[in-house]
Amino acid sequence: MRILAKVPTIIAAFHRLRDGNEPFKPRTDLSRAANFLYMLTGKEPSPIAERVFDAALILHAEHSMNASTFSARVTASTLSDPFSVISAAIGTLRGPLHGGANEAGIEMLKEIGDPKNVPAYLDKKIAEKKKIVGFGHREYKVKDPRAGVLQKLAEKLFDTHGGTKLYDTARAVEEYLAPRLGPKGIYPNVDFYSGIVYDRLGISRDLFIPIFAMARTAGWLAHFWEQLDSNRIFRPSQIYVGPQERPYVPLSQRT
Numbered sequence: 466m467r468i469l470a471k472v473p474t475i476i477a478a479f480h481r482l483r484d485g486n487e488p489f490k491p492r493t494d495l496s497r498a499a500n501f502l503y504m505l506t507g508k509e510p511s512p513i514a515e516r517v518f519d520a521a522l523i524l525h526a527e528h529s530m531n532a533s534t535f536s537a538r539v540t541a542s543t544l545s546d547p548f549s550v551i552s553a554a555i556g557t558l559r560g561p562l563h564g565g566a567n568e569a570g571i572e573m574l575k576e577i578g579d580p581k582n583v584p585a586y587l588d589k590k591i592a593e594k595k596k597i598v599g600f601g602h603r604e605y606k607v608k609d610p611r612a613g614v615l616q617k618l619a620e621k622l623f624d625t626h627g628g629t630k631l632y633d634t635a636r637a638v639e640e641y642l643a644p645r646l647g648p649k650g651i652y653p654n655v656d657f658y659s660g661i662v663y664d665r666l667g668i669s670r671d672l673f674i675p676i677f678a679m680a681r682t683a684g685w686l687a688h689f690w691e692q693l694d695s696n697r698i699f700r701p702s703q704i705y706v707g708p709q710e711r712p713y714v715p716l717s718q719r720t
Contacts, residue, residue, distance in 0.1 A: 468551055472682050473497065476675045477504035498522055501679070502666065513625045514666055517618045521659055524611040525677055527684030529604075533557040533564070537685040539699040541692040554685045555678050567660030568673045570599040571631065574661070579630065580637035587641055599657030600642065606650030615658045622665060631661050 478488035481504075489504045498519035502510040510518070528534075537554040541547075558564040577586045590597055602609055623632060639653055646652070663673055 468547060468686065469682060472679050473501045474504065476672065476679060477501060480505055480669065480672060505668065510666075511625065513622055517622045517662055518666060520618050521615060521662060522680040524615060524655055525659070525680035527681070527687065531563070532560075533681065534685060534688050538688050538692045541689045542696055542698045544693075544696070547686060547689055550689050551682060551685055554681070558674065558678055558681065564674045564677050566599060566654070566656035567663065567677075568670050570657055571660040571664055571670055573598045574631045574634045574638070577634050577638070580634050583634065583637040583641050587638065591645065597642065597646075599653055599660075600646060601651045602654045605652065605654070608652035609654040611655035612653045612658050615655060615662060619658055619662045619665075622662065626665060629661070629665055631664060635661055
């Protein structure tokens with residue numbers, strides 16, 4: 466419970482302090498989502514901003530045996546403490562192939578710049594067989610259902626707070642890629658729209674991964690308790706594929 470409570474406070478306080486500002490104390494009269502947004506700026510978020518951010522936290526809270534959750538369960542299986550479990554999971558999440566897609570997605574959309582630039586940009590990416598950030602998922606061959614939920618909520622946010630060219634460009638990207646990548650089972654994932662939502666809420670891009678960790682902490686801890694319920698230490702075996710027999714060469718003779 467302390468971890469769940471403190472992680473948002475730590476992230477918000479870090480954000481304030483690095484800019485030379487005093488941190489805002491958390492308020493018990495606000496929801497988890499509203500309290501975090503308040504601690505970033507000192508202003509209470511609008512009801513729709515609170516609702517959208519709360520949904521984003523829920524959508525990111527758990528997603529079965531992904532890389533960071535696997536790290537959490539491996540660490541838990543050694544009967545380590547929950548602080549170490551969360552630290553291990555965060556270390557895995559930090560990798561750009563796992564947690565950094567929403568931040569990279571914003572960079573891609575800014576690089577495209579305008580919806581009219583979408584065809585030329587994507588044609589070049591496809592021709593060079595380069596990955597398009599925010600598209601494709603190991604588990605889904607359809608559009609990530611979390612992306613659909615977040616997209617609808619994002620539209621409500623834009624209706625209230627005003628739209629952005631980033632979102633217009635993102636919609637153009639999705640529409641352009643649908644007939645080209647859809648038949649291959651490559652569709653937008655949740656990170657494609659979450660970054661746009663966070664950007665519209667005024668959240669710094671380098672907080673996107675910490676916010677992912679803040680949301681996923683609930684899932685990691687749930688896996689921690691589940692692991693302990695019928696624990697057996699993770700000990701994967703390996704298959705050696707190198708040479709079977711090699712003569713010993715004294716160190717002085719080695720090159």
